[in-house]
Amino acid sequence: xxxxxxxxxxxxxxxxxxxxxxxxxxxxxxxxxxxxxxxxxxxxxxxxxxxxxxxxxxxxxxxxxxxxxxxxxxxxxxxxxxxxxxxxxxxxxxxxxxxxxxxxxxxxxxxxxxxxxxxxxxxxxxxxxxxxxxxxxxxxxxxxxxxxxxxxxxxxxxxxxxxxxxxxxxxxxxxxxxxxxxxxxxxxxxxxxxxxxxxxxxxxxxxxxxxxxxxxxxxxxxxxxxxxxxxxxxxxxxxxxxxxxxxxxxxxxxxxxxxxxxxxxxxxxxxxxxxxxxxxxxxxxxxxxxxxxxxxxxxxxxxxxxxxxxxxxxxxxxxxxxxxxxxxxxxxxxxxxx
Amino acid sequence: xxxxxxxxxxxxxxxxxxxxxxxxxxxxxxxxxxxxxxxxxxxxxxxxxxxxxxxxxxxxxxxxxxxxxxxxxxxxxxxxxxxxxxxxxxxxxxxxxxxxxxxxxxxxxxxxxxxxxxxxxxxxxxxxxxxxxxxxxxxxxxxxxxxxxxxxxxxxxxxxxxxxxxxxxxxxxxxxxxxxxxxxxxxxxxxxxxxxxxxxxxxxxxxxxxxxxxxxxxxxxxxxxxxxxxxxxxxxxxxxxxxxxxxxxxxxxxxxxxxxxxxxxxxxxxxxxxxxxxxxxxxxxxxxxxxxxxxxxxxxxxxxxxxxxxxxxxxxxxxxxxxxxx
Numbered sequence: 001x002x003x004x005x006x007x008x009x010x011x012x013x014x015x016x017x018x019x020x021x022x023x024x025x026x027x028x029x030x031x032x033x034x035x036x037x038x039x040x041x042x043x044x045x046x047x048x049x050x051x052x053x054x055x056x057x058x059x060x061x062x063x064x065x066x067x068x069x070x071x072x073x074x075x076x077x078x079x080x081x082x083x084x085x086x087x088x089x090x091x092x093x094x095x096x097x098x099x100x101x102x103x104x105x106x107x108x109x110x111x112x113x114x115x116x117x118x119x120x121x122x123x124x125x126x127x128x129x130x131x132x133x134x135x136x137x138x139x140x141x142x143x144x145x146x147x148x149x150x151x152x153x154x155x156x157x158x159x160x161x162x163x164x165x166x167x168x169x170x171x172x173x174x175x176x177x178x179x180x181x182x183x184x185x186x187x188x189x190x191x192x193x194x195x196x197x198x199x200x201x202x203x204x205x206x207x208x209x210x211x212x213x214x215x216x217x218x219x220x221x222x223x224x225x226x227x228x229x230x231x232x233x234x235x236x237x238x239x240x241x242x243x244x245x246x247x248x249x250x251x252x253x254x255x256x257x258x259x260x261x262x263x264x265x266x267x268x269x270x271x272x273x274x275x276x277x278x279x280x281x282x283x284x285x286x287x288x289x290x291x292x293x294x295x296x297x298x299x300x301x302x303x304x305x306x307x308x309x310x311x312x313x314x315x316x317x318x319x320x321x322x323x324x325x326x327x328x329x330x331x332x333x334x335x336x337x338x
Numbered sequence: 339x340x341x342x343x344x345x346x347x348x349x350x351x352x353x354x355x356x357x358x359x360x361x362x363x364x365x366x367x368x369x370x371x372x373x374x375x376x377x378x379x380x381x382x383x384x385x386x387x388x389x390x391x392x393x394x395x396x397x398x399x400x401x402x403x404x405x406x407x408x409x410x411x412x413x414x415x416x417x418x419x420x421x422x423x424x425x426x427x428x429x430x431x432x433x434x435x436x437x438x439x440x441x442x443x444x445x446x447x448x449x450x451x452x453x454x455x456x457x458x459x460x461x462x463x464x465x466x467x468x469x470x471x472x473x474x475x476x477x478x479x480x481x482x483x484x485x486x487x488x489x490x491x492x493x494x495x496x497x498x499x500x501x502x503x504x505x506x507x508x509x510x511x512x513x514x515x516x517x518x519x520x521x522x523x524x525x526x527x528x529x530x531x532x533x534x535x536x537x538x539x540x541x542x543x544x545x546x547x548x549x550x551x552x553x554x555x556x557x558x559x560x561x562x563x564x565x566x567x568x569x570x571x572x573x574x575x576x577x578x579x580x581x582x583x584x585x586x587x588x589x590x591x592x593x594x595x596x597x598x599x600x601x602x603x604x605x606x607x608x609x610x611x612x613x614x615x616x617x618x619x620x621x622x623x624x625x626x627x628x629x630x631x632x633x634x635x636x637x638x639x640x641x642x643x644x645x646x647x648x649x650x651x652x653x654x655x656x657x658x659x660x661x662x663x664x
Binding site for chain 1: 363389392394395397399400402403404405406407408409410411412413415430431434435439440441442443444445446447448449450479480482502503504
């Protein structure tokens with residue numbers, strides 16, 4: 001394992017050289033996994049409505065990228081963003097409450113699964129139109145430069161978004177205006193049910209950066225340490241040199257596109273094969289080999305995160321619904337409760 | 339009071355607000371070095387530099403998206419869309435994002451953004467440069483929509499729009515940029531939610547906004563010669579739609595004509611008429627008459643174009659007919 005040394009600012013999540021940081025990566029991935037498993041259960045129990053897209057299988061990509069950021073850095077995400085929100089530091093309580101549509105949710109129950117948000121955590125939103133958030137992320141990048149700050153924006157999207165005009169417009173201005181952005185493509189091989197090679201003329205997404213004279217990288221999105229190492233470099237490049245980049249993380253979602261996807265477009269063998277490379281099991285094995293973690297400790301972490309998720313469900317269950325009198329609240333900024 | 343063109347009044351508002359507030363910046367196609375397609379931003383690039391007057395690629399979605407993100411991150415962007423037709427390319431950003439972000443994120447953020455864009459026909463620009471689509475935006479909760487028709491209102495409403503914490507669609511008109519009027523110097527703010535009686539009268543009410551306000555005022559002057567006293571209500575505030583002056587006027591005149599430069603179907607006049615029926619039906623002596631563009635894509639040919647858009651004669655003829663004074 002390569003040891004990373006950050007020369008300047010303190011990394012809030014630590015570097016890959018220290019045990020607490022490694023355990024934290026493991027814990028966060030497992031928290032996202034258990035949270036999403038519980039989400040599926042709650043969806044099936046009709047506690048959660050609407051569309052619901054799970055991150056199961058993508059934990060290494062999520063935690064490997066977002067753990068590279070400082071608390072004051074920004075994340076823009078998609079409708080498959082529960083894990084991204086948790087990795088950025090939002091309490092599982094507030095995320096689960098939002099899925100339940102409760103007033104205590106990240107978006108006061110007005111957004112739902114696809115529209116988590118937290119100003120405080122600089123989690124600048126889940127957006128449900130493919131490719132829509134990339135131009136908006138560029139606006140935050142422009143504001144950072146304008147205000148002469150040293151924050152970084154991470155814009156996360158799927159492989160499907162790289163075929164849309166907004167993706168290309170965004171990469172173009174990010175390079176042109178030297179915006180401090182890391183574009184993270186979560187390539188889970190399918191845009192809904194359409195495989196990458198049936199939707200994109202270029203199946204290695206990182207190559208699309210070449211058109212904008214931008215750094216493009218591809219990484220095994222099932223390997224959290226590899227993801228974290230490359231992201232550290234790209235974040236630093238964005239922060240120090242205002243050089244944007246495109247990072248393709250090749251990963252896999254074990255579940256369908258959404259909870260209502262019968263998953264008929266891919267083989268069971270394929271799913272099994274990817275599950276054989278599970279990012280959490282892989283890191284667990286690695287940490288055991290390095291004598292940094294025991295089976296007993298793994299079990300303890302699992303119990304802890306499972307309890308955290310159970311507590312989130314309890315919190316969501318017990319939280320109040322929004323009041324009908326507040327239907328019109330926040331349509332406009334100068335408009336409080338109706 | 340100084341007399342300025344609409345173009346210079348808008349320019350003055352931009353300059354004053356940029357001087358007043360460092361977080362105000364402009365972005366759009368050829369608004370900087372080129373001085374703006376319609377010269378509204380003339381001189382500002384030279385005065386404030388390229389950081390605050392940002393020339394963008396010809397890519398509307400990134401213009402509006404960048405403006406939204408900047409607005410959520412502490413700035414007050416003023417985006418220019420060269421014509422309202424071009425904004426179609428960025429409708430996802432305007433409607434799905436700008437208008438809905440605050441609500442769908444539970445009030446966790448705000449989008450203090452102004453989108454300036456001219457519409458309007460009459461310049462032989464054909465079917466992709468000549469339309470008026472303010473009703474599309476006025477349909478959407480979360481947006482504010484204004485369409486001033488005088489240089490003084492243009493200045494005062496643009497300044498108010500820039501200071502507002504919501505996304506504001508600021509609709510201009512290519513046919514009014516050269517129109518002159520008195521404009522107060524310095525601090526002059528006009529609210530975004532108040533319509534305004536621009537001419538008092540007793541016999542009939544005419545509602546109009548943007549360039550059609552000028553048409554309505556000309557028509558009122560013509561009608562006066564024939565002994566008809568028309569009241570003209572400027573519908574500069576389209577969303578939120580301030581109906582109070584219209585209702586009050588209709589209670590006095592009992593007759594209403596709406597004039598808009600866009601198509602009538604599902605239009606501004608349709609909304610105004612419907613609200614008058616709801617709130618002042620018993621005061622009406624005749625059905626509301628709606629005047630708007632012919633329901634065709636704007637034609638290039640001058641002769642056809644002239645009859646495709648409403649003019650003074652349409653208003654005068656309609657008013658006389660309603661009053662039985664043909």
